Amino acid sequence: MASNEYHFITHWRMQSTVDEISAILGNGLDLVRWWPAVYLKATELEPGDARGVGRVIDVHTTGWLPYTLRWQFRITEVRQPYGFSLEASGDFVGRGIWTFAQDGDWVDLTYDWKIRADKPLLRYFSFIMKPFFSANHHWAMRKGEESLELELARRHAPPAEQAIIPAPPPPTTITPVPVVIGAAGVLAGVWLAYRLLTKGNRDGRAL
């Protein structure tokens, strides 16, 4: 596997039905509302057929790290209500497979995400930054799990309770300024330590 290729498998378990989960996750444009920590913008480019096959959505996404990705996904297969498959292009190139299985009052969800990251930052720095980029994906999926739990709670709650269900987690800052300042601080610290050490050695030799 090349350094900029990734394969993630995520499991969630939700108290729901496959129909409800399929309706929520199958609505690509609604991701921005209930999973805002990751999906900043979603626009439909092509509507697809009556079952949604061929539908293309353009998305702008983020994660915990301060970069954003612009990519598109095309629905390639719909197994209503047991999942669907998609093909990604843009900053991500690859495929994703959502699978939903009913287990009593619960639904087991699996997301199989196999991609190549083509954004220059990810492509050129994956050889060293892969654990961070992977952690960023796991963070995004954890936020998805939390957000979906909240979305289901909102849908299931009686009217009196709906107002107290917290909003889904928001996106982190998408500006790289904090990271740049932090990195500059670390570099300045290293440089200062180096100067102090070399000065000490010079002073020692002078004696």
Next chain:
Amino acid sequence: MAEPFKFNPERVAYFEATGWRAYYDRQWLKLLRLVVQLCQEQFHIPFPRSLQAAYYVTRASAAWAPVDHDAKVVLAYYIQFYRMARRYSGLHFDPVRAGLLELKYNDVHRQLVGQPDKTAFIETMVQLHSTLFGITPQQARESAELRVLANNTVDLITGRTSTDVEGDWRKLEEYLRQCYRSIQRESQAASAPAAVSAAR
């Protein structure tokens, strides 16, 4: 079906009862230590994450304390706590539902202090124990009733109507001990069919 949830009822009851006492005695550092230990003992949350879990519970309690509290804030902290509890305990509950029930438990306890009819309180505890520990409402009834008896006892102490404060603290711990033994027993019973089929 999942493995039975295991914990030590005696130790959980001890940490909880002593924690309640520290809370009413305003011994905050002792309370924090006991809540951290309770998180470790009851939901197997390892140190130092147990500190974070204790923080969420404490923030939820503090946010709920004013009568005109913001329920949304309280619930958000409880959800955070139950997410951690689920992650480390291996239990399979919905943290949002558990948080809602915990909030309801707090509210109903406050509303029914001094009232003779505790039916609504017992029903809330039945739902909470059933949700958290994966047992049926019928299986959760005994532990819920014992838990309400423990709450009634603490109300006697804090309402200054107890005639034997030390004896009532001991009685409270005994109710909690029986409550957690009941949960342990019912959790094992709920998992028994899985154990039998696995042995075949």
